[in-house]
Amino acid sequence: MDGLQKWKILRLHVEDGIPLASLARDTGIGTRTLSRWHSAYRAGGIAALERTPRGDAGTRRTAPELVGFVEHLALTRPRPRIATLHRLAAAEASRTDEKEPSYATVRSIVQALDPGMVTLALEGPASYRDRHELVYLHRAERPNALWQADHTELDILIKDPSGRPSRPWLTTIMDDYSRAICGYMVFGGAPSAMNTALALRQAIWPKSDPAWPMCGIPEVLYVDHGSDFTSHHLEYTAIALKIRIIHSTVARPQGRGKIERFFHTVNTELLATLPGHLTPGHAHPLPVLGLPGLDRAIRDFIGLYNQRTHTAIRTSPKASWIAEGWLPRLPESLEELDGLLLRVSKHRTVQRDGIHFQGQRYLSPTLASFVGRTVTIRYDPRDLSEVRVYDHDTFVCTAIDEAHPNQRYSLHDIETARRARRRQLRRDINDRIPTVPRPQPDPPAPPPPAQQKRKRLRTYEEDE
Numbered sequence: 439m440d441g442l443q444k445w446k447i448l449r450l451h452v453e454d455g456i457p458l459a460s461l462a463r464d465t466g467i468g469t470r471t472l473s474r475w476h477s478a479y480r481a482g483g484i485a486a487l488e489r490t491p492r493g494d495a496g497t498r499r500t501a502p503e504l505v506g507f508v509e510h511l512a513l514t515r516p517r518p519r520i521a522t523l524h525r526l527a528a529a530e531a532s533r534t535d536e537k538e539p540s541y542a543t544v545r546s547i548v549q550a551l552d553p554g555m556v557t558l559a560l561e562g563p564a565s566y567r568d569r570h571e572l573v574y575l576h577r578a579e580r581p582n583a584l585w586q587a588d589h590t591e592l593d594i595l596i597k598d599p600s601g602r603p604s605r606p607w608l609t610t611i612m613d614d615y616s617r618a619i620c621g622y623m624v625f626g627g628a629p630s631a632m633n634t635a636l637a638l639r640q641a642i643w644p645k646s647d648p649a650w651p652m653c654g655i656p657e658v659l660y661v662d663h664g665s666d667f668t669s670h671h672l673e674y675t676a677i678a679l680k681i682r683i684i685h686s687t688v689a690r691p692q693g694r695g696k697i698e699r700f701f702h703t704v705n706t707e708l709l710a711t712l713p714g715h716l717t718p719g720h721a722h723p724l725p726v727l728g729l730p731g732l733d734r735a736i737r738d739f740i741g742l743y744n745q746r747t748h749t750a751i752r753t754s755p756k757a758s759w760i761a762e763g764w765l766p767r768l769p770e771s772l773e774e775l776d777g778l779l780l781r782v783s784k785h786r787t788v789q790r791d792g793i794h795f796q797g798q799r800y801l802s803p804t805l806a807s808f809v810g811r812t813v814t815i816r817y818d819p820r821d822l823s824e825v826r827v828y829d830h831d832t833f834v835c836t837a838i839d840e841a842h843p844n845q846r847y848s849l850h851d852i853e854t855a856r857r858a859r860r861r862q863l864r865r866d867i868n869d870r871i872p873t874v875p876r877p878q879p880d881p882p883a884p885p886p887p888a889q890q891k892r893k894r895l896r897t898y899e900e901d902e
Contacts, residue, residue: 441487448475448487500543501536508539508547513559520545577615581759582766584614585656587637589629590701595714595725596732598626603725605716606732608704609633611641612697613652614660617748618755619700619740620652624733631669635779636818638675643772649741652759654766658682675778679769700743708739773833776816776826787812793825793837800825800837806859808834 447465450456451472458476462469478486507530511523518526524544531538539547558566578584589609598604604626611621621641625633644653659681676683709715712735713726727735744756751758769775786793788808792801795815805827813834815825827834 440489441484444475444487445479445484448472448479451476452479500539500547501531501534503534504531504536504539505547508544509551512548512551513556515560517560520548523548578613579615581613581615581618581761581764582654582656584658584660585620585641586612586614586660586697587634588662588697588701592624592709592732593705593716594709594712594727594732595716595722596626596727596729597725598729603722606729607633608701608736609637610697610700611637612700613656613755613759614696616652616755616758617696617700617751618652618744618759622736622740624729624736626729631671634672635675639775639779639818642679642769643775644768647741649756650744651756652744654768655679656681658684660684660686662686678778703743704736704739708735773826777828777831777833784815784817785812786815792840793827795825796822798822799840801840802827802835802837804835805837807862809859 447461447467451458451461458469458472461467462472475487504527508523508527511518511526520541524539524541527544528538530536554566557569587609589607592606592608594606595603596606606624606626607629609623609625609629610619612618613620621637621639623633623637623640642653642655645651659676661683662685673683675681712732714723716722745754747754748758769778784795786795788805788811790809792799792805793813793815794800795817800815808827808829811829814828814831815837816828817825823839825837827837
């Protein structure tokens with residue numbers, strides 16, 4: 439009982455005049471105890487009612503050598519159980535003629551050890567570093583000063599294109615200052631440079647959704663040592679866009695804590711509500727969603743996440759990113775960005791009716807001059823309504839799926855392109871045929887001279 443509780447009881451005697459005997463009867467506290475409290479109060483006030491600690495508090499009466507013996511065993515790998523430690527300590531006390539320690543004493547010696555020292559001794563320096571070293575929580579000074587990129591395998595099963603269960607991955611691009619999610623990519627299979635490039639493409643280029651304003655080229659991109667993050671593709675892109683890439687220290691995830699916390703939030707708040715969620719200790723559920731359905735769910739969740747108040751910054755990521763208004767640094771064009779990021783490409787021959795790809799047909803009037811030629815197409819697998827056409831790394835046009843509901847080229851456009859192509863070919867033919875004077879016909883050859891009759895050899899009568 440602390441001093442304040444004692445005073446609440448003793449005040450009835452001091453201020454209200456209730457006899458200590460009556461107070462003892464009502465509270466169940468002995469009269470001698472109440473008298474001692476009263477004497478202490480008159481001598482030193484309420485502060486004297488506090489419990490005085492023992493002079494030997496915090497010290498052990500166990501022999502220091504025996505304490506050291508127990509600590510040594512407790513810091514040895516593998517550490518023995520407390521019961522084993524107690525038996526070994528009792529045997530050591532008997533050998534040295536010391537008093538045998540109790541089980542509680544041995545347990546208190548083990549529990550009093552510094553947790554950091556125990557972790558370092560039993561689990562090694564890596565575990566000690568991750569759990570006990572002081573960490574400096576850095577925050578960028580402004581939006582787009584530092585972006586973080588990382589992957590995680592999601593705790594959910596979905597159907598792959600063949601209908602089999604598959605566990606997808608999520609790549610996320612986060613702005614360090616505002617905690618806003620600038621771009622993401624959901625995919626099946628292992629992380630690759632292509633998936634990272636698609637997430638960066640979405641993060642950098644302005645979105646069509648006005649509720650998702652995050653865009654621009656970051657000054658620094660903070661990534662780990664994954665093969666996709668150390669690829670020449672990403673390095674070349676960073677040089678061209680003037681992005682500085684910083685790799686985290688190997689086997690030290692502390693610097694990626696912000697994006698790791700977002701992954702945890704996705705798992706606990708979103709995936710736990712979806713069919714197919716994987717729960718430890720339970721049988722694997724049957725997959726229900728496909729990759730497009732999961733992608734839509736994550737996109738909606740990111741929209742909610744960017745607009746709700748974040749406990750660490752005490753405002754929403756969207757409001758923090760917008761701040762007081764500023765202009766992000768952007769590429770010159772989407773074609774330039776695609777040329778840098780969408781390096782994984784396909785080669786197709788332009789047919790008379792367009793480019794055939796993934797069971798769809800893509801058209802553009804510009805393709806009229808490329809019929810029969812092989813071109814390179816680059817595309818976003820999340821949006822196959824269009825492909826970007828390149829000729830020897832030079833951007834040619836954007837070809838649109840002829841079945842796309844929002845943009846369709848008419849027959850007039852195609853016929854106009856055909857006529858223009860024929861005129862251009864005729865001009866090219868005329869340019870390649872030089873204009874020279876028409877050659878004059880040669881004069882007719884003189885008729886061959888008339889063959890003279892061969893003179894008959896004259897004979898004489900004597901010769902006949």
